[in-house]
Amino acid sequence: MNLLTIGKLAAAAGVSTDTVRFYERSGLLPPPARTEANYRLYPQQTVKRLKFIRRAKALGFTLNEIRELLALRHDPDSTKAEVKSFTENKIEDIRQRIADLQRILATLEHLAGACDGHGPADDCPILAAMDDDLRGECQLAGHHARCRPAGG
Amino acid sequence: MNLLTIGKLAAAAGVSTDTVRFYERSGLLPPPARTEANYRLYPQQTVKRLKFIRRAKALGFTLNEIRELLALRHDPDSTKAEVKSFTENKIEDIRQRIADLQRILATLEHLAGACDGHGPADDCPILAAMDDDLRGECQLAGHHARCRPAGG
DNA sequence: CTTGACTTTAGACCATGGTCCAAGGATTAT
DNA sequence: ATAATCCTTGGACCATGGTCTAAAGTCAAG
Incomplete structure (x- = not known):
């Protein structure tokens, strides 16, 4: 199965399901797809995104800063210079x-x-x-x- | 005049009146005497106590720790060893x-x-x-x- | 006497980074 | 079938260190 429920995602990334929902509310994770029963369904990719967040947090970045880093990371127009300056x-x-x-x-x-x-x-x-x-x-x-x- | 209203106290100590009341609520300042109109009245001493708090804060102590330091400071049974260990x-x-x-x-x-x-x-x-x-x-x-x- | 500055209270609100709860629906294991 | 998990939501709550507001009372100056 290549899609994860919130519990599997959280376990894979080493955070709590509460944290996953909190990150979604905070704009660090995009709203995921849903099953017919309204369960969140995440691609494997999201595990990496969560780990990215953990690493950035360990490096002293705040969640606000991490949101910006994620934007840089996913914007094809962003440059190394921006990331480096950050x-x-x-x-x-x-x-x-x-x-x-x-x-x-x-x-x-x-x-x-x-x-x-x-x-x-x-x-x-x-x-x-x-x-x-x-x-x-x-x-x-x-x-x-x-x-x-x-x-x- | 040797007693101060909250505004004078706050000005003398370099904090806001809100902060003074907050410190009282938090147990860092004892409840002061009151006028008939229920205004707080502080002895000059309290200016020093507030400055002590500011200094301790500048030294990286949390308000909880400062509460303990103040207790040590005012308890005649406390020892240098306790303060030093702290x-x-x-x-x-x-x-x-x-x-x-x-x-x-x-x-x-x-x-x-x-x-x-x-x-x-x-x-x-x-x-x-x-x-x-x-x-x-x-x-x-x-x-x-x-x-x-x-x-x- | 009135105006403006000061004080009172309780309680809401800020940012930070979550955690926990209740009530209900869905799914899975036995 | 039924119990044990899992998931949903909204909202309350935690610590930290305050800040701000509203409504009301008090005090000093003109």
Whole structure:
């Protein structure tokens, strides 16, 4: 049998039937053919489409972005340049997220290093750093974060 | 005046009044005193508490985690060890997220590098990598991703 | 006294990515 | 034939972190 019911499709692609219907509602899967009893019938191809979605998701693309990628993938007029540019935008996006997390990580490591871990929390430098108005600002601020060495 | 209405509090802390009420509903702020007209009245202290929340958020803590941090901060029995351990868990969490993003980044950079950017998208290696069943699996898979060099 | 700014509440709504449920019809296995 | 699955639909619900609205009450300035 070369056509799949939703359950077979979902099992083959490793998602739930709910997810398949959700993707259809979201425009990631086209409305499929139906049996006389109104059951959805999918070609084998759709398994690949679902796996494509899974892969793209694993690569950090949102469902909205995946919808665009699928459009590029199926539009004969689309170009490699478009796909590449799309990917490069995502690369920039992910680099930015990594940079943000690395800044946060450095601050947390700094704070954890400043805490000896002994005694009551009321003078814990970690809490103090979040508490105080200006100490720690340079680590926490973000974009224009230049850290003056605590001079007075 | 040492007590603040919600608007003054929000302005002083750099959040919206909606956010202040939302934090109260969420248990991040205790229910404040009220005027006879049922207006919320906050001590100056609450400005600091809100700023603490902002800082902790900037450090990647979720509101649930911040609720726990606030509990540690205000419980005289809590210890530095607890706060430090909490922070170290978050550090591990963030390291993991960075590692995930770096893996994704490497794959995307690899794919972008494999695409010359010329011609129609139908044989674009980026799309192909998401499309194919096994090619690219090692880059996309995750935890146990060891990349066999395309051997047969 | 009136206007405008502030506050109150409950509840809806946003995006993200689904998951779960109920009530009913279809199909398959025994 | 009948029970166990499977499928259909619409809609509610989950977490996250808020934002917005409406209708009503309150407060400060002119």
